[in-house]
Amino acid sequence: MVAPLNDRKEQILRAVVVNYIKTAEPVGSRTVARSNPAGLSSATIRNEMSDLEEMGYLVQPHTSAGRIPSQLGYRYYVDNLMEPGELSVDDELVISSSLSAEKMREIEQIIINSTRVLSSATNQTSLIMGPQFKKSAFHQMRILPLDGKRGLVVLITDTGFIKNKVINLDQQLSQSELHQVVSYLNQKLYGLTIDQVTTSLINELKRDLFRRLEILEQAFILLEESLKEEKQIRVFLGGTTNILNQPEFKDVDKIRRMLNLFEQEPLLFKILEDNSSEDDIVVRxxxxxxxxxxxxxxxxxxxxxxxxKTLGTLGVLGPTRMDYSRVISVMRRLVDYLNQSLSSS
Amino acid sequence: MVAPLNDRKEQILRAVVVNYIKTAEPVGSRTVARSNPAGLSSATIRNEMSDLEEMGYLVQPHTSAGRIPSQLGYRYYVDNLMEPGELSVDDELVISSSLSAEKMREIEQIIINSTRVLSSATNQTSLIMGPQFKKSAFHQMRILPLDGKRGLVVLITDTGFIKNKVINLDQQLSQSELHQVVSYLNQKLYGLTIDQVTTSLINELKRDLFRRLEILEQAFILLEESLKEEKQIRVFLGGTTNILNQPEFKDVDKIRRMLNLFEQEPLLFKILEDNSSEDDIVVRxxxxxxxxxxxxxxxxxxxxxxxxKTLGTLGVLGPTRMDYSRVISVMRRLVDYLNQSLSSS
DNA sequence: CTTTAGCACTCTATCTTTAAGAGTGCTAAA
DNA sequence: TTTAGCACTCTTAAAGATAGAGTGCTAAAG
Structure with a gap:
C-alpha cells in the first residue's frame, strides 16, 4: 500500500536511520553526504530529505536541526531496507556460551536464563511470558499421605508444570478409598486443559463424590486455585536498567512511568499476549x-x-530508535533455542 | 556515649528533623520558632542551631540556608526523641484489610504479599528475604511413580518448603524395593538441616545403596541441586518505583545505581542478612x-x-530522610503478622 | 532538467549577567 | 540571657548574549 521509494531516496533513508540508531542525534545532510557511496553533494541530499519529510518518513525536531526517522520511516526500513541480519560472530559466541553453560534445567530456569541472555545481548529490557499453565492439559493428580493428618496433593500437566499443596486430612481415610477417589478424578480430568476444568465441572464431580467430600475438600481447593492462577501468570523481566541507558529516557518522569509499567504484571502479560500471532517474530x-x-x-x-502449539512469548522493549537488525537476529536465535530445548524435555 | 542534650536543644532538634522529614527542605530558624511551643524568637533558635551544628547533629547545605539533620542527628532522634509510634487508624485499616483479604496461602504467597503491603504503607521500596531453604530441616522425601518410566521426587522441609522434580526410572523397580530405599533415606536424613546434608554424606549414602544406585541417581541430583540452591535465595522487592518519588533521587545517575543494585539478588541478600540480629527491628x-x-x-x-528460630528478614529502604516513626510501626505490625501466620501453618 | 556552491536565516544550547529571596551571623539593646 | 535589627552570603530563576549546526533558497554550472 505504501508506494516504493526510488533507489536514491532509499539509500538516503537508510543512511539516516542507521546513523540515528547509532548516535541518537538528528542526522544532517552533510553527515549523510559523507556516508553515502554515491558522491552526491549535501545540497542534493537536502532536497531529497525535504521530499522524504513531506512524504512522512522523516521528521525535523525543529527548523534548523537534522532529520530523524518517523515511525513510518522505521517501518519502511524494517520492511524493505534492513539487510537480513546475521548474528555477528561475537554475539553468537556470547549467546551460545551462556545458553550451553547451563545444563538442561527446570522449565522456569530456562525461561529466566533466557531473559538474561536476551537483555544482555541487546542492551534492552527483555520480558518473557512462560508457558501458560491454564492452557496446559491436565495430566494427573496424586495424593501422597505424609503422616496421620496431612497429605500432599500433586497436580501435573503435560507441559511439565507441577503444582502441589499440603492439605489436612481431617478424617482417616483408608488407603484404598483414597486411591479410588484419585483414580476417579484422573479418569474424568485426563487430557482436559486447565481452562476446561471449570468451576461447574468441579461442582459436578463434587456431587458424584459427595460421600468422600469432606476429606477431599482441600484437594478441590488446589484445583480451584489453579484455575484462579490465570490472573497470576508470571512475566519475567531482564535488564530493567538497560532502558535507563537510552538517551530518550533521561527524563525522570518517563523513567517512573516505565518502571511503573514493569511492576504491573497483568499489563505486561497483555502486551505480550497481543503479539503472539502466527508469525514467529513481530515488530511493533x-x-x-x-x-x-x-x-x-x-x-x-x-x-x-x-x-x-504456542507455549509462550518473549519480547524486547526499547525506544523506537533501536538496532532492529541486531535485536531481530538475537531474537530468532533464542526462539530457535527455546523451541528446541523445550521440545526435548 | 553521646552526651544528652538539654531540653531546649532536644526540642529544636526534633522540630528540625520532623520538619525536614515532611518537607525535604532545609529548615530555617523562623520555621522552628513558629512550630516551637516555647515562644522563643528566631534569633535564640539560631544560636541553638549553631550550637547543634557544631556538635554534629545538624548540617548546613550552604552558608545561607536552613539546617538539615546529619546522620548523627537522625540517630539521636530515633534513639531519644521519636515518640513511640502508634499505627494511625488509617494505616492499621489498610494493612489489616490487605492482609486478611488474602486467606492463608503458600508460604511464598505470604511473603510476596507482605512486600506489597510494606511498600504501599510506607511509600518506600521494600525487600523481603524468605525463609532460607538451606537452614530448614529435612522432613521427608517421597518418590511417587507416575507411569512406567517416570517418577516424581518430592522433598519436604519443616518450614514448609516443597521441592519436586520429575525423574526417569530407567529400570523397573519393584514397589517394595523403592519403598525400602526411600524409608532408608528418610531415616538417615530426618531432622538434619539442608545445610548438613553435605556432598560427602550423600556419597556415603550412595555407597550404602550402591545396588539400587542407578535408579536413584536422579533423586540424588535433586538433593544436590537443593544444596546448590543456597546461592539462589530469593529476595522479593516491592514498590521499586516508590524510591523515585523521593526528591533525593531526582538524579538519573543515582536512580540507575539504585536500580542496578535491585537487580543483584546476592547483594540484596547480603544486605538483609547482615541485619538479622537478635533484635526484632534494626535501624541502619x-x-x-x-x-x-x-x-x-x-x-x-x-x-x-x-x-x-530466625526464618527471614524484611526491610524498607529509602533516603535517610524517612518517616522513621511510621515505618517502624508498620514494620512491627508486619513482623507480628508474619510470626503469627507462619507459626500456625 | 538536475546538481551544486554560496549565503542569509533560524533555532538550540550554553554561558553570563542580573535580580530576588531566604537565612544566617553579628552587634547592641532590653 | 534573650531579642530586634541589619548587613552579608549564597542559591535559584529569569533574562540576555553568543556560537554553532543545519536548513532553505537562489543562481550558476553541468
Whole structure:
C-alpha cells in the first residue's frame, strides 16, 4: 500500500536511520553526504530529505536541526531496507556460551536464563511470558499421605508444570478409598486443559463424590486455585536498567512511568499476549502498539512453540530508535533455542 | 556515649528533623520558632542551631540556608526523641484489610504479599528475604511413580518448603524395593538441616545403596541441586518505583545505581542478612550500612521467627530522610503478622 | 532538467549577567 | 540571657548574549 521509494531516496533513508540508531542525534545532510557511496553533494541530499519529510518518513525536531526517522520511516526500513541480519560472530559466541553453560534445567530456569541472555545481548529490557499453565492439559493428580493428618496433593500437566499443596486430612481415610477417589478424578480430568476444568465441572464431580467430600475438600481447593492462577501468570523481566541507558529516557518522569509499567504484571502479560500471532517474530513500532504506555517504544516479540502449539512469548522493549537488525537476529536465535530445548524435555 | 542534650536543644532538634522529614527542605530558624511551643524568637533558635551544628547533629547545605539533620542527628532522634509510634487508624485499616483479604496461602504467597503491603504503607521500596531453604530441616522425601518410566521426587522441609522434580526410572523397580530405599533415606536424613546434608554424606549414602544406585541417581541430583540452591535465595522487592518519588533521587545517575543494585539478588541478600540480629527491628542510618551502595540511605529491617528460630528478614529502604516513626510501626505490625501466620501453618 | 556552491536565516544550547529571596551571623539593646 | 535589627552570603530563576549546526533558497554550472 505504501508506494516504493526510488533507489536514491532509499539509500538516503537508510543512511539516516542507521546513523540515528547509532548516535541518537538528528542526522544532517552533510553527515549523510559523507556516508553515502554515491558522491552526491549535501545540497542534493537536502532536497531529497525535504521530499522524504513531506512524504512522512522523516521528521525535523525543529527548523534548523537534522532529520530523524518517523515511525513510518522505521517501518519502511524494517520492511524493505534492513539487510537480513546475521548474528555477528561475537554475539553468537556470547549467546551460545551462556545458553550451553547451563545444563538442561527446570522449565522456569530456562525461561529466566533466557531473559538474561536476551537483555544482555541487546542492551534492552527483555520480558518473557512462560508457558501458560491454564492452557496446559491436565495430566494427573496424586495424593501422597505424609503422616496421620496431612497429605500432599500433586497436580501435573503435560507441559511439565507441577503444582502441589499440603492439605489436612481431617478424617482417616483408608488407603484404598483414597486411591479410588484419585483414580476417579484422573479418569474424568485426563487430557482436559486447565481452562476446561471449570468451576461447574468441579461442582459436578463434587456431587458424584459427595460421600468422600469432606476429606477431599482441600484437594478441590488446589484445583480451584489453579484455575484462579490465570490472573497470576508470571512475566519475567531482564535488564530493567538497560532502558535507563537510552538517551530518550533521561527524563525522570518517563523513567517512573516505565518502571511503573514493569511492576504491573497483568499489563505486561497483555502486551505480550497481543503479539503472539502466527508469525514467529513481530515488530511493533511506536503507536502500532496497543498499550498506551509504550506508544513511544518499539516492542519486538518472538513466539516459541512445540508442535505448533504456542507455549509462550518473549519480547524486547526499547525506544523506537533501536538496532532492529541486531535485536531481530538475537531474537530468532533464542526462539530457535527455546523451541528446541523445550521440545526435548 | 553521646552526651544528652538539654531540653531546649532536644526540642529544636526534633522540630528540625520532623520538619525536614515532611518537607525535604532545609529548615530555617523562623520555621522552628513558629512550630516551637516555647515562644522563643528566631534569633535564640539560631544560636541553638549553631550550637547543634557544631556538635554534629545538624548540617548546613550552604552558608545561607536552613539546617538539615546529619546522620548523627537522625540517630539521636530515633534513639531519644521519636515518640513511640502508634499505627494511625488509617494505616492499621489498610494493612489489616490487605492482609486478611488474602486467606492463608503458600508460604511464598505470604511473603510476596507482605512486600506489597510494606511498600504501599510506607511509600518506600521494600525487600523481603524468605525463609532460607538451606537452614530448614529435612522432613521427608517421597518418590511417587507416575507411569512406567517416570517418577516424581518430592522433598519436604519443616518450614514448609516443597521441592519436586520429575525423574526417569530407567529400570523397573519393584514397589517394595523403592519403598525400602526411600524409608532408608528418610531415616538417615530426618531432622538434619539442608545445610548438613553435605556432598560427602550423600556419597556415603550412595555407597550404602550402591545396588539400587542407578535408579536413584536422579533423586540424588535433586538433593544436590537443593544444596546448590543456597546461592539462589530469593529476595522479593516491592514498590521499586516508590524510591523515585523521593526528591533525593531526582538524579538519573543515582536512580540507575539504585536500580542496578535491585537487580543483584546476592547483594540484596547480603544486605538483609547482615541485619538479622537478635533484635526484632534494626535501624541502619546512612554509613551505618555496610554496603557502599546504600550509604546515603536508611535501611530498617525486621526479623521474623518461629520459636526463636530466625526464618527471614524484611526491610524498607529509602533516603535517610524517612518517616522513621511510621515505618517502624508498620514494620512491627508486619513482623507480628508474619510470626503469627507462619507459626500456625 | 538536475546538481551544486554560496549565503542569509533560524533555532538550540550554553554561558553570563542580573535580580530576588531566604537565612544566617553579628552587634547592641532590653 | 534573650531579642530586634541589619548587613552579608549564597542559591535559584529569569533574562540576555553568543556560537554553532543545519536548513532553505537562489543562481550558476553541468
Amino acid at each position: 513500532i511506536g503507536s502500532e502498539n496497543e498499550c498506551d504506555d509504550i506508544k513511544e517504544c518499539t516492542l519486538i516479540t518472538g513466539t516459541y512453540r512445540i508442535h505448533d | 542510618i546512612g554509613s551505618e550500612n555496610e554496603c557502599d551502595d546504600i550509604k546515603e540511605c536508611t535501611l530498617i529491617t525486621g526479623t521474623y521467627r518461629i520459636h526463636d
